[in-house]
Amino acid sequence: MNFLEAEVPNFGKVIITHTCFETISRYRQLENMPETGGSLVGYLRSDDVWVIAKAMEPSPKNKAGRYWLQSCLGAAQRFVDMFFKQTDGALNYIGEWHTHPEEDPNPSPKDFKMMDDILINGKIATGFVFGLILGDTGKLCLWHQDRSSHWVTPIKVPPLFLPASF
Numbered sequence: 295m296n297f298l299e300a301e302v303p304n305f306g307k308v309i310i311t312h313t314c315f316e317t318i319s320r321y322r323q324l325e326n327m328p329e330t331g332g333s334l335v336g337y338l339r340s341d342d343v344w345v346i347a348k349a350m351e352p353s354p355k356n357k358a359g360r361y362w363l364q365s366c367l368g369a370a371q372r373f374v375d376m377f378f379k380q381t382d383g384a385l386n387y388i389g390e391w392h393t394h395p396e397e398d399p400n401p402s403p404k405d406f407k408m409m410d411d412i413l414i415n416g417k418i419a420t421g422f423v424f425g426l427i428l429g430d431t432g433k434l435c436l437w438h439q440d441r442s443s444h445w446v447t448p449i450k451v452p453p454l455f456l457p458a459s460f
């Protein structure tokens with residue numbers, strides 16, 4: 295298997311590529327490492343499955359502590375623009391990922407608020423966003439949020455999927 299998947303109720307199937315997970319999984323918050331994160335780009339496949347294709351490497355301009363993160367918006371915009379251009383618009387902004395220093399990661403009230411701000415202020419063509427959070431032992435959760443609701447699920451990561459460094 296070279297992807298992770300989830301079924302969002304009343305929405306449909308979502309796939310997270312191995313490339314995407316590989317990028318994120320390198321930033322587990324071991325010891326005293328700060329939170330980190332970045333944007334996600336993806337696309338709607340012809341069979342109506344949403345694919346979270348690529349995760350942005352954290353910008354060196356991010357500001358963060360153990361329990362907070364302020365992503366560099368300029369760097370995120372450049373990342374999204376680059377993929378949009380390279381793929382003639384096939385890959386577009388689809389959400390955000392970040393880390394948590396906890397075993398079973400879950401979005402905080404601040405995380406829901408951050409996505410609300412993106413939905414309200416950002417120019418989101420889709421009307422919804424995805425979030426991915428990586429816990430400190432490598433567990434992952436996916437959340438789906440639109441203007442009126444959000445839905446969160448843990449994602450099963452098979453051992454074979456994990457990088458050799460785990």
Ligand SMILES: [Zn+2]
Pocket residue numbers: 392393394400401402405427
């Ligand atoms: Zn968070």
